[in-house]
Amino acid sequence: MPETLALSLERGADAGASVAVYLDGQPVVDIWGGYLDPRHGRHWERDTITNVWSTTKTMTALCALVLADRGELDLYAPVATYWPEFAAAGKAGIEVRHLLSHTAGLWTWDEPLSVSDLYDWDKVTGLLARQAPAWEPGTQSGYHSLTFGYLVGEVVRRITGDTLGSFFAKELAGPLGADFHIGLSAEHDHRVASNIRVVDGEVPLNPLVKVEDSWTPQWRRAEIPAANGHGNARSVAAIQSVLAGHGEARGVRILSEAGAARVLEEQSYGPDKRIGAVLRFGMGYALSSPEMPLSPNARSCYWGGFGGSLVVVDLDARVTVAYVGNRMLQDTFNGRGAAVVRAVYAALAQ
Numbered sequence: 540m541p542e543t544l545a546l547s548l549e550r551g552a553d554a555g556a557s558v559a560v561y562l563d564g565q566p567v568v569d570i571w572g573g574y575l576d577p578r579h580g581r582h583w584e585r586d587t588i589t590n591v592w593s594t595t596k597t598m599t600a601l602c603a604l605v606l607a608d609r610g611e612l613d614l615y616a617p618v619a620t621y622w623p624e625f626a627a628a629g630k631a632g633i634e635v636r637h638l639l640s641h642t643a644g645l646w647t648w649d650e651p652l653s654v655s656d657l658y659d660w661d662k663v664t665g666l667l668a669r670q671a672p673a674w675e676p677g678t679q680s681g682y683h684s685l686t687f688g689y690l691v692g693e694v695v696r697r698i699t700g701d702t703l704g705s706f707f708a709k710e711l712a713g714p715l716g717a718d719f720h721i722g723l724s725a726e727h728d729h730r731v732a733s734n735i736r737v738v739d740g741e742v743p744l745n746p747l748v749k750v751e752d753s754w755t756p757q758w759r760r761a762e763i764p765a766a767n768g769h770g771n772a773r774s775v776a777a778i779q780s781v782l783a784g785h786g787e788a789r790g791v792r793i794l795s796e797a798g799a800a801r802v803l804e805e806q807s808y809g810p811d812k813r814i815g816a817v818l819r820f821g822m823g824y825a826l827s828s829p830e831m832p833l834s835p836n837a838r839s840c841y842w843g844g845f846g847g848s849l850v851v852v853d854l855d856a857r858v859t860v861a862y863v864g865n866r867m868l869q870d871t872f873n874g875r876g877a878a879v880v881r882a883v884y885a886a887l888a889q
Contacts, residue, residue, distance in 0.1 A: 541568075541570055542882075543558075543878050543879050543882045544556060544558050544570055544572060544879065545572065547864075547875050547878070548572050548573045552866070552868065552874075552875055553573055553864045553865075553866050553875060554573050554574050554575070554576070554577055554732075554735050554864070554865055554866040555571070555572065555573030555574045555575055555582075555583030555587065555589075555732050555864060555865050555866075556571065556572065556573055556583070556772075556862065556863065556864030556865070556866075556875070557570065557571035557572075557583070557587070557771045557772035557773065557862075557863050557864070558570050558571070558772050558860075558861070558862050558879050559771075559772035559773045559775070559776040559777075559859075559860075559861045560776065560858065560859070560860050560861075560883055561776045561777065561780035561783065561788070561858065561859040562856075562857060562858050562859075563784060563857050564780050564781075564783070564784040564787060564788030564789050564857075565789060566773070566776070566777070568883075569772075569773050571583050571584070571585060571587065571771070571772070573864075575587065575732040575733070575865065576732075576733070576735070577735055583732060583865075584730075586718065586730055586771075587730055587731075587732050587771060588718060588719075588720075588727065588730050588731055588732070588769045588770050588771050588774070589731060589732040589733070589734060589769065589770075589771065589863060589864075589865045590731075590733075590734055590753045590758075590759075590766075590767060590768070590769055591768050591769070591770055591775065591844045591848040591863055592753075592766050592767075592768075592844030592845040592846055592848060593684065593765060593766060593842065593843065593844040593845055593848075594768065594775060594842060594843055594844040594848040594849065594850055594863070595688065595721060595763075595764060595765060595766055595767065595768030595844070596687055596688065596764075596765050596823065596842055597775075597779055597823070597824060597842050597850055598707055598711065598719065598721060598764070598768055598778060599687070599688050599691050599692060599695075599703060599707075599721075599764040599765065599823070600639055600691065600802075600822065600823020600824060601711060601778065601779070601781070601782070601823070602691070602695050602703060602706055602707050602710070602711065603635070603639060603691055603694070603695065603822070603823060604794060604798060604799070604801060604802060604822060604823065605710055605711070605793060605794060605798075606695065606698055606699070607798065607801065608786075608794045608795055608797075608798030608799075608801075611698050611699075612635065612694070612698055613635065614634070614635045614636045614639070614801070614804075614822060615634055615635070615636055616634060616635060617631060617632060617633065617634055617635075618630070618633050618634065618635055618637075618638060618643075618690075618694060619631055619633075621635075621694050621697045621698055622668065622693055622694060622697050624665075624668040624669075625667075625668045627668060627669050628669060628670055628671035628672075629671055629672065630671070630672060630676075632676065633672065633676045633677075634676075634677070635694060636804075636806055636822065637676045637677050637806075638683075638687070638690045638691050638694070639691065639806070639820075639822045639823040640680060640806030640807050640820040640821070640822065640823075641680040641681060641682050641683045641687065641807070641811070641820060642676060642677050642678070642679060642680050642681070642806060642807050642820070643672060643676050643683065643690065644672025644673045644674045644675065644676045644681065645667055645670060645672055645673070645683060645686050645690060646673065646681045646682060646683045646684070646686060646812070646813055647683075647684075647685070647686060647744060647745045648663070648666050648667070648670065648686070648745055649666075649670050650666055651745060651746075652745055652746040653746050654746050654747075654748055654749075654752050654758075655757070656746065657685070657746065657748075657761065657763055658757055658758075658760075658761040660689070660692075660693075660702075660762065663689050664689050664690075664692075664693045667686060667689060667690060667693075674812070677806075677807075679807065679809060679810075679811075679812055680806075680807040680809070680811045680812065680818060680820050681811060681812030681813045682811055682812075682813040682814050683765070684744055684765065684766070684813070685744060685748075685763070685765050685766055686765070687764075687765040688703070688762075688763055688764030688765030688766065689764070689765070691703070691764065691823075692762070692764045702722075702762055703721060703762055703764040704720070704721035704722035704762040704764065705722075707719075707721050707764075708720070708721075710793075711778055711781075711793065712774075712778065714791050714793065715777055715778055715781070715788060715789070715791055715793070716777070716789075717770070717773075717774040717777040717778045718770060718771070718773070718774040719768060719769070719770035719774040719775065719777075719778060720768065720769045720770065721762055721763075721764055721767065721768050722759075722760060722761060722762040722767075723759040723760065723767075723769045724760070725756070725760075727769070728756075728759065731759070731769065732865040733753070733754045733865065734750050734753050734754075734846055734865050734867050735750075735865055735866045735867060736749075736750040736751065736867055737866060737867050737868060748766075750846075750867055753767070766844075766845075770863065771863050772861040772862055772863045773861075775848070775850050775861040775863060776850065776859045776860065776861035779850050779852050779859050779861070780852075780859040781793045781794060781799065782794075782799050782802055782840070782852045782854065782859075783852045783853055783854055783856075783857050783858055783859045784799075784857060785799050785800070785854065785857075786798055786799040799854070800838075800854070801822055802821050802822050802823065802824055802840050802852075803821050803822075803826060803838055803840065803854070804821055804822050805819060805820070805821055805826060806820050806821060806822065807819070807820045808820075808828070816830065816831070817830040817831075818830075818831065819831075821840055824840035824841060824842050824852070825840060825841055825842055826839070826840050827839040827840065827841070831872060833851050833872065833877060833880055834851055834853050834856075834880070834884070835884060836853050836854075836855035836856055837855070838853070838854040838855045839851060839852060839853040839854060839855065839856075840852050840854075843871035843872060843876060844871065845867070845869075845871070846864075846865075846866075846867035846868065846869075846871075847862070847864055847866070847867070847868050847869075847870050847871055847874060847875055847876060848861075848862060848863045848864070848871070848876065849861070849862045849871055849872070849876030849877065849879075849880070850862075851880050856887060858883065858887065860879060860880050860883045862875060862876035862879045862880075
C-alpha cells in the first residue's frame with residue numbers, strides 16, 4: 540500500500556492523499572503524503588482533512604442502520620410513518636429502504652435550485668416532501684446524488700430530534716474517536732485540504748455544484764449529508780470498520796451482528812438510471828457484484844465520492860480499506876482508490 544500511494548503521488552495523479560486499512564477493527568495501515576495545494580506550499584499532515592463528497596453517504600446510511608438496530612426505525616416501513624408530510628404527491632407507499640437504495644424516484648428537485656439553497660434544510664426537505672417521484676419507487680435505482688442525505692437525514696431528525704450531523708457526531712464519530720464531520724466548525728478550517736479542480740470540475744445536477752463551492756465557509760458549516768463530510772482515510776475507515784467487525788470496532792459496539800449484516804439486504808440490481816452502470820444496492824451502500832468487483836468476497840459493500848474518495852467494507856475478511864485525496868479526478872471505482880484496494884487484497888492473499 541505505501542508503494543501504491545507513493546507512485547500515485549510521484550506521477551502527479553494525486554496532490555495529497557491518505558490511505559487507511561483496518562483489520563478486525565484495528566488500524567494496520569495509516570499513511571499519508573503529498574501536499575494541500577497544487578503549488579506544494581503545505582504538506583498533507585496526519586490531521587489533514589478534506590471534503591470527501593459522496594463517501595459521506597456511507598456515514599449517513601450507518602446512522603439509519605444504528606436506529607434500525609435499536610428498533611427505532613423500520614427500514615421496510617413507509618417514510619410517512621416518521622415524516623407524515625412525505626406522503627404527498629403519491630409517495631405514501633415509499634419505504635425507508637427505497638431512500639437508502641436510491642430507488643425512491645427523488646433523485647433531484649423539480650424546482651430549480653441554487654447552491655445556497657442546499658444550506659436551507661427546511662426548504663430542500665419541504666420541496667422533496669411535496670414532490671412526486673420520477674419513476675415507480677422500488678423498481679429501479681437512480682442515484683440520488685444530493686437528495687439522499689436530506690431524505691435519510693430528515694427521517695433521522697424526525698425520530699431523534701437531532702440533525703443528521705449531530706446524531707452522527709454523538710453516536711458514531713464520538714464513540715469511535717473518528718475525526719469526521721458532517722457540518723464542519725470553523726476551528727477545523729486550518730486543517731482542510733481544499734479539493735483541487737482538474738477537469739470535470741462540476742457536478743451536473745440541480746443545483747449545479749462546482750468544486751469551488753466546497754471551499755466556502757457556507758458549504759463547510761452546512762449539513763449536506765450526501766456530499767459535504769470532511770475527513771481523511773483514517774477517519775473514514777475507523778467508522779466504517781464497525782460494519783466489517785460485525786457491529787464492533789476497537790472494543791466499541793455500535794451495532795449488533797445482525798444489525799450490521801442488514802447492509803447486505805439487496806434492494807436493487809441493474810442499470811442505474813442516472814449513472815448508467817449496473818449497480819447492486821443494499822441498505823445505503825453498493826454491494827459487491829461481478830460488474831463492480833472491488834472485493835472478491837460476496838459479503839462486502841462500498842461507495843465513493845466525486846473526485847475519487849473510496850471505502851470498501853468486507854464483512855467476510857473483516858477488513859476496511861479507505862482512500863481519500865484532494866485532487867479531483869473522475870476515477871472513483873477504477874482509479875487511485877481501486878488500486879489501493881487491489882494492493883490490500885494482494886497482501887491479504889500472501
